[in-house]
Amino acid sequence: xxxxxxxxxxxxxxxxxxxxxxxxLLAAIAYGEISAFERLAEDAKLxxxxxxxxxxxxxxxxxxxxxxxxxxxLAELGADPFAAMAPFRRPIDKFHEHTAPADWYEGLIxxxxxxxxxxxxxxxxxxxxxxxxxxxxxxxLEDTGHSEFVVGRVRAAIAADPRLGGRLALWGxxxxxxxxxxxxxxxxxxxxxxxxxxxxxxxxxxxxxALGRMFARITERxxxxxxxxxxxx
Amino acid sequence: xxxxxxxxxxxxxxxxxxxxxxxxLLAAIAYGEISAFERLAEDAKLxxxxxxxxxxxxxxxxxxxxxxxxxxxLAELGADPFAAMAPFRRPIDKFHEHTAPADWYEGLIxxxxxxxxxxxxxxxxxxxxxxxxxxxxxxxLEDTGHSEFVVGRVRAAIAADPRLGGRLALWGxxxxxxxxxxxxxxxxxxxxxxxxxxxxxxxxxxxxxALGRMFARITERxxxxxxxxxxxx
Numbered sequence: 062x063x064x065x066x067x068x069x070x071x072x073x074x075x076x077x078x079x080x081x082x083x084x085x086l087l088a089a090i091a092y093g094e095i096s097a098f099e100r101l102a103e104d105a106k107l108x109x110x111x112x113x114x115x116x117x118x119x120x121x122x123x124x125x126x127x128x129x130x131x132x133x134x135l136a137e138l139g140a141d142p143f144a145a146m147a148p149f150r151r152p153i154d155k156f157h158e159h160t161a162p163a164d165w166y167e168g169l170i171x172x173x174x175x176x177x178x179x180x181x182x183x184x185x186x187x188x189x190x191x192x193x194x195x196x197x198x199x200x201x202l203e204d205t206g207h208s209e210f211v212v213g214r215v216r217a218a219i220a221a222d223p224r225l226g227g228r229l230a231l232w233g234x235x236x237x238x239x240x241x242x243x244x245x246x247x248x249x250x251x252x253x254x255x256x257x258x259x260x261x262x263x264x265x266x267x268x269x270x271a272l273g274r275m276f277a278r279i280t281e282r283x284x285x286x287x288x289x290x291x292x293x294x
Numbered sequence: 295x296x297x298x299x300x301x302x303x304x305x306x307x308x309x310x311x312x313x314x315x316x317x318x319l320l321a322a323i324a325y326g327e328i329s330a331f332e333r334l335a336e337d338a339k340l341x342x343x344x345x346x347x348x349x350x351x352x353x354x355x356x357x358x359x360x361x362x363x364x365x366x367x368l369a370e371l372g373a374d375p376f377a378a379m380a381p382f383r384r385p386i387d388k389f390h391e392h393t394a395p396a397d398w399y400e401g402l403i404x405x406x407x408x409x410x411x412x413x414x415x416x417x418x419x420x421x422x423x424x425x426x427x428x429x430x431x432x433x434x435l436e437d438t439g440h441s442e443f444v445v446g447r448v449r450a451a452i453a454a455d456p457r458l459g460g461r462l463a464l465w466g467x468x469x470x471x472x473x474x475x476x477x478x479x480x481x482x483x484x485x486x487x488x489x490x491x492x493x494x495x496x497x498x499x500x501x502x503x504a505l506g507r508m509f510a511r512i513t514e515r516x517x518x519x520x521x522x523x524x525x526x527x
Contacts, residue, residue: 095344098351102335111328111376111383115361118331122355128348143344150344 073191074138082257083194084138088145089153089247089254090183090201091131095146096153097176098125104168113165113214120172120207127201134197148251152243159239166218166225167232170290173211175236177286181279182244189258189267208289215290230292237283237294306424307371315490316427317371321378322386322480322487323416323434324364328379329386330409331358337401346398346447353405353440360434367430381484385476392472399451399458400465403523406444408469410519414512415477422491422500441522448523463525470516470527 073079101121108114135142160175162168180202187198219226248255260266267275287294306312334354341347368375393408395401413435420431452459481488493499500508520527 092344095348095351098355099335099338099347102332102338102351102354105332105335111325111379114332115328115358118328118335118358121335122331122358125348125351125355146344 071191071193078253078256080138081253082251083190084135084140084145085148085251085254086183086186086190086257087131087135087138087194087197088140088142089149090198091128091135091142092146092149093153093179094124094127094131094201096150096157097121100157101168101172104162104165104172107162107165107168109165116207116210117168117172123207124176127203130197131201134194149247152246155246156239156243160236166215166229169211169215170229170232170292171236173208173215173290174233174283174286175240178237178240178279178283181282185275185279186258189260189265212289215292219291226292229290230287230294233283233287233290233292233294237280304424304426311486311489313371314486315484316423317368317373317378318381318484318487319416319419319423319490320364320368320371320427320430321373321375322382323431324361324368324375325379325382326386326412327357327360327364327434329383329390330354333390334401334405337395337398337405340395340398340401342398349440349443350401350405356440357409360436363430364434367427382480385479388479389472389476393469399448399462402444402448403462403465403525404469406441406448406523407466407516407519408473411470411473411512411516414515418508418512419491422493422498445522448525452524459525462523463520463527466516466520466523466525466527470513 074083098121101117101124105114105117105121108117132142135145160171162171183198183202187195190198215229219229258267258272284294307316331354334350334357338347338350338354341350365375368378393404395404416431416435420428423431448462452462491500491505517527
């Protein structure tokens with residue numbers, strides 16, 4: 062048993078691979094939120110009014126606000142939080158490079174749909190983890206509370222210019238495609254994280270059929286969000 | 295008496311010019327904080343490490359976090375918060391245009407020294423206001439809690455490269471000069487705000503000698519912060 066796992070550690074953490082996977086997962090979420098802050102702060106520049114700018118900037122701040130508790134937990138688990146985030150910088154940065162919004166509305170949709178997709182994915186994984194880790198993840202994915210703002214702005218813009226709907230629907234599909242591409246890249250690189258889904262000492266795992274259902278649920282919720290925005294998915 | 299001042303309004307607010315001045319002041323502080331968010335988020339890109347980036351991004355978020363209560367109070371006073379901010383966008387944006395940091399250290403110093411100067415100035419003015427407004431202003435200027443981080447980083451950099459100290463000392467003087475230039479522009483444009491300092495029905499005002507002492511205190515505290523950073527002022 063490694064020195065950093067005292068005997069009152071949950072059984073799951075006595076499996077070094079589990080510990081490694083949890084570190085990976087928390088680090089990926091933390092870097093995702095830092096990176097979301099950066100992109101939203103950048104998108105705020107595209108805002109057509111000061112009020113819109115403040116709305117997007119507040120979403121950026123809310124994302125960053127979750128990082129502190131993830132950092133603290135990574136340190137508790139004996140990891141250097143920023144070193145743990147390093148392997149996720151490239152795939153997450155790539156996702157953002159490939160999905161740089163061309164205008165304010167693409168930015169809004171990315172904020173709402175992209176954030177929603179990532180949250181659904183992490184919540185699905187969290188269901189297979191020890192309760193403390195699960196609670197931390199769920200808390201750190203708390204809604205930034207601006208869905209209403211995004212939905213209102215996007216629906217009004219489409220009502221004013223129906224052609225915008227077609228372009229934004231394509232944009233939503235591209236976001237989903239890029240997210241899957243990068244998620245697959247992470248899965249191929251991070252053995253512990255992938256093994257996590259297969260289960261462990263005291264945790265049930267996912268067989269292929271269950272994994273398929275998980276992705277079906279994520280896709281389904283993506284479609285619901287697109288519909289909420291008044292867009293085909 | 296305007297319809298939006300019920301009888302339980304503090305005496306001060308029964309003076310329409312006082313009300314106008316408080317709206318101006320809260321709006322200037324709010325826009326200053328929105329704008330600080332934007333600049334710090336931009337400076338975060340210059341960060342040499344992910345940890346440094348998160349530290350600056352957290353300062354940006356802390357600034358933005360104060361805007362909500364200022365907006366709420368502006369609305370209570372019967373103002374459209376974003377319209378009230380409009381007159382301050384140009385001078386504050388100009389300040390930032392003229393003080394765009396050339397590197398990470400200039401950005402750090404601007405965050406620490408610039409923020410400190412603005413806070414001192416608003417706190418000085420707050421002393422002449424009704425208690426509710428004063429408390430709101432003081433709370434919205436709460437330290438973003440990252441002074442220690444900035445001081446540590448800057449001192450270490452100067453220790454490693456003493457020539458940096460000379461350049462950064464000049465930079466500190468330029469920040470002070472630009473701030474005074476823009477403050478003077480605001481004073482020339484906003485009569486109510488200037489009249490505020492002259493006093494009113496139930497508030498003492500500042501004569502020229504008192505105004506001089508106020509600026510001396512602000513300059514003094516600027517020098518203290520520069521010394522804290524290991525820089526001449």
